Each structure stands twice: as structure tokens, then as C-alpha cells.
Amino acid sequence: MSERENIVVVGAGSFGTALATVVALEGRVPVTLIGRDPSLMADLRNDRVHNAALPGVPLPDNLVFSAEPDALEEASIVLFAMPSQAHADAARHYGPYIRSETIIVSCAKGIERSSGRLLTEVLGHELPHHSAAVLSGPGFAADIARGLPTAMAVAAADLSIAERLARVISGRTFRLYASADPIGVQLGGALKNVLAIACGIAEGAGLGESARAALISRGLAEMSRLAEALGGRGETIRGLSGLGDLVLTGTSHQSRNLRFGISLGQGHPADMAGGALVEGAFTAAIASDLASRHHVELPITDAVAAIIEGRLDVTTALERLMSRPITTE
Ligand SMILES: NC(=O)C1=CN([C@@H]2O[C@H](COP(=O)(O)OP(=O)(O)OC[C@H]3O[C@@H](n4cnc5c(N)ncnc54)[C@H](OP(=O)(O)O)[C@@H]3O)[C@@H](O)[C@H]2O)C=CC1
Numbered sequence: 001m002s003e004r005e006n007i008v009v010v011g012a013g014s015f016g017t018a019l020a021t022v023v024a025l026e027g028r029v030p031v032t033l034i035g036r037d038p039s040l041m042a043d044l045r046n047d048r049v050h051n052a053a054l055p056g057v058p059l060p061d062n063l064v065f066s067a068e069p070d071a072l073e074e075a076s077i078v079l080f081a082m083p084s085q086a087h088a089d090a091a092r093h094y095g096p097y098i099r100s101e102t103i104i105v106s107c108a109k110g111i112e113r114s115s116g117r118l119l120t121e122v123l124g125h126e127l128p129h130h131s132a133a134v135l136s137g138p139g140f141a142a143d144i145a146r147g148l149p150t151a152m153a154v155a156a157a158d159l160s161i162a163e164r165l166a167r168v169i170s171g172r173t174f175r176l177y178a179s180a181d182p183i184g185v186q187l188g189g190a191l192k193n194v195l196a197i198a199c200g201i202a203e204g205a206g207l208g209e210s211a212r213a214a215l216i217s218r219g220l221a222e223m224s225r226l227a228e229a230l231g232g233r234g235e236t237i238r239g240l241s242g243l244g245d246l247v248l249t250g251t252s253h254q255s256r257n258l259r260f261g262i263s264l265g266q267g268h269p270a271d272m273a274g275g276a277l278v279e280g281a282f283t284a285a286i287a288s289d290l291a292s293r294h295h296v297e298l299p300i301t302d303a304v305a306a307i308i309e310g311r312l313d314v315t316t317a318l319e320r321l322m323s324r325p326i327t328t329e
């Protein structure tokens with residue numbers, strides 16, 4: 001590994017803090033975590049725990065905290081760990097501090113809802129002189145930060161960039177697999193959130209575990225269809241950032257998307273404001289829209305979007321899904 005690697009993580013929420021922590025624990029590469037709130041960053045520096053994002057997880061002594069963007073000037077790799085819908089603003093705000101040879105990695109799982117752009121497209125548009133990559137796959141921030149074994153994918157159009165990122169960021173407990181399919185990896189991460197909401201709806205409505213297995217399998221088919229229509233690979237969707245993450249978040253109550261779905265399935269209206277970040281609530285409608293633009297059928301995703309928007313109730317959604325024409329698998 002080059003002596004000059006230097007990682008800056010932007011976004012001091014759960015995932016940003018976990019990524020910064022797991023890399024710092026390896027001790028091979030200097031790591032700085034940048035957050036927007038100076039008083040939070042001062043507390044993290046002093047207390048070495050982030051009670052809001054990762055309660056009870058000690059933060060390593062060699063992890064540097066800052067509210068100033070200047071640290072970006074030293075970075076060889078920048079990890080963007082903020083919500084998908086904040087990527088364009090963050091790129092405009094932090095971009096001027098980032099050297100052109102620095103790789104920018106989106107660690108978010110979503111699609112820009114105002115435009116339908118994938119996050120590497122957003123970064124490519126805002127920061128055209130940088131290589132953009134994406135990190136996605138099954139891993140809860142708390143598990144990663146606690147050093148529980150986790151595997152994810154990192155993708156860039158240039159495989160050698162993805163391989164470099166995998167080598168620099170991976171460690172004893174956090175293992176990255178390199179991919180040259182950033183479209184597939186991003187869509188796997190974004191779409192599985194919508195399907196995790198579907199699994200939650202089924203759970204909340206008491207539809208049973210067989211229904212969940214059906215949603216996971218047919219959801220995987222939806223993810224593959226849209227990924228292929230947008231230029232990604234079906235085999236990517238059957239990997240970590242697709243099947244792997246759908247199994248994790250479609251079955252674990254640690255998932256915010258699953259919990260949001262449970263609440264919908266219990267009959268509560270969608271609460272999009274405040275509270276925990278539920279990326280799939282923003283992705284559902286734009287994924288449904290992208291699918292119709294590309295003449296791809298996503299019946300489960302369409303139903304989730306309609307339930308979130310209050311256009312469809314769970315009983316009618318289920319009737320519609322079950323009465324679709326009988327077809328081959
Ligand atoms: N949590 C997890 O287990 C995992 C999350 N992810 C993905 O990571 C992304 C972030 O999720 P997560 O960390 O959980 O969310 P959190 O809500 O915990 O944190 C989001 C962070 O982003 C910051 N932020 C918001 N807008 C901006 C901006 N314009 N510029 C800089 N920072 C900004 C927030 O800062 P402030 O507090 O100042 O608003 C906050 O610190 C999501 O796309 C999620 O799907 C991926 C894998 C695992």
C-alpha cells in the first residue's frame with residue numbers, strides 16, 4: 001500500500017463514524033472524520049464515544065475529528081457518508097477542498113429523487129475531475145464499529161480503483177470485495193431498502209414468514225431487471241450489494257427501513273419528516289418512475305411507493321400482487 005494514503009470520512013452519523021472507526025482501528029492509514037456540528041465534533045474528540053450514533057462503542061484514540069473541511073486537502077480517499085439526498089449539496093460544499101486526484105466514494109444507499117441520478121452520477125456532475133466510486137453491501141454501522149465480521153462491495157468503473165479502495169479500507173473484521181459495476185452495486189443498495197420496507201409491511205400486517213421469502217425472491221428479480229435496464233449486471237445484484245443486503249435488512253429489526261415498513265403494515269401513515277433516516281422511503285417513488293421510463297415492471301416497488309404516498313392500502317396492494325398474471329419464474 002502507498003505510504004501516502006489518507007482517508008477522510010465526511011458525515012459524522014452512524015455509518016460515517018463506523019467506517020472511520022473500523023479503518024482507524026487497523027492503524028495503517030490516517031483517518032479524519034468530518035462532521036457539520038462543531039460542538040459534536042469537540043465532544044467526540046473529548047469523550048471518544050458518539051452516544052447518538054453508536055452508543056457504547058469506544059472510538060479509537062488515533063481517529064481525528066474535525067468540523068473544518070481543510071482536512072480534505074490531505075485526503076487521497078474521501079468517503080461520503082451522508083444521506084443520498086444530501087450528496088449534491090455536500091459535493092458543492094466540500095468539493096473545493098478536495099484535490100483532483102482524490103477518489104470520492106459514495107457510501108449512501110439511494111437515488112437522487114429530484115433527478116433519478118445515481119449518486120456516482122451526482123458526484124460526476126458536481127465534481128467532474130474526480131474518480132467516483134461506491135461502497136455498499138450488508139453491514140450495520142454498529143456491527144462494523146464493534147469489529148463484528150462484515151463484508152461489503154466497493155465499485156468503480158475502473159476496476160483498479162476499486163481494488164485499491166478494497167486494499168486500503170479492508171481490515172481484520174471489515175472485508176471489501178472489488179467490483180467494476182458501480183451501477184449494479186448502487187442499485188443493489190438503493191433498491192434493497194424499498195424491498196426491506198416491503199418485508200416490514202408484510203411483517204406489520206401479519207402476513208407470515210412465507211410472504212417475506214416470496215418478497216425477497218421476487219424483489220431480487222425486480223432489482224436485477226432494473227439494474228440490467230440501467231446498465232448494471234444481474235450477477236452483481238445476486239452478490240453482497242443486492243441479495244446480501246436484502247437478506248440482512250429484510251429480516252433484521254436493526255434495519256430502519258424494515259421498522260418503517262412494520263409501522264406502515266400496522267396501518268400507521270408514513271412519517272417522512274424527522275426521526276431516523278429511511279432511505280427506501282425516498283427511493284421507492286423514483287425507482288418506480290425510473291422503471292416505467294425504462295419499461296421494466298417492478299410491482300412490489302410500485303406497491304411500496306403507493307402505500308408510502310397513501311394511494312394504496314396494504315390489503316389492496318396484496319390483492320393486486322397476488323392477482324397478477326401467472327407467469328414463469
Ligand atoms: N447506519 C447503517 O448501518 C448504514 C448506513 N448506510 C448508508 O449510509 C448513509 C448515511 O446513513 P447513516 O449514517 O446511518 O445516517 P445518520 O442519520 O446516522 O447520519 C447522517 C449524517 O449525515 C450528515 N449530513 C446530512 N447532510 C449532510 C451534508 N449536506 N453534508 C455533510 N453531512 C451531512 C448528518 O449530519 P447532521 O447530524 O449535521 O445533520 C449526519 O451526521 C445512508 O445512505 C445509509 O443508507 C450504509 C450502510 C450501513
Ligand SMILES: O=C(CO)COP(=O)(O)O
Nearest residue numbers: 137138139140255256257
Ligand atoms: O443498509 C443497512 C445495512 O446494510 C442499514 O439498513 P437501514 O438503513 O435499513 O437501517
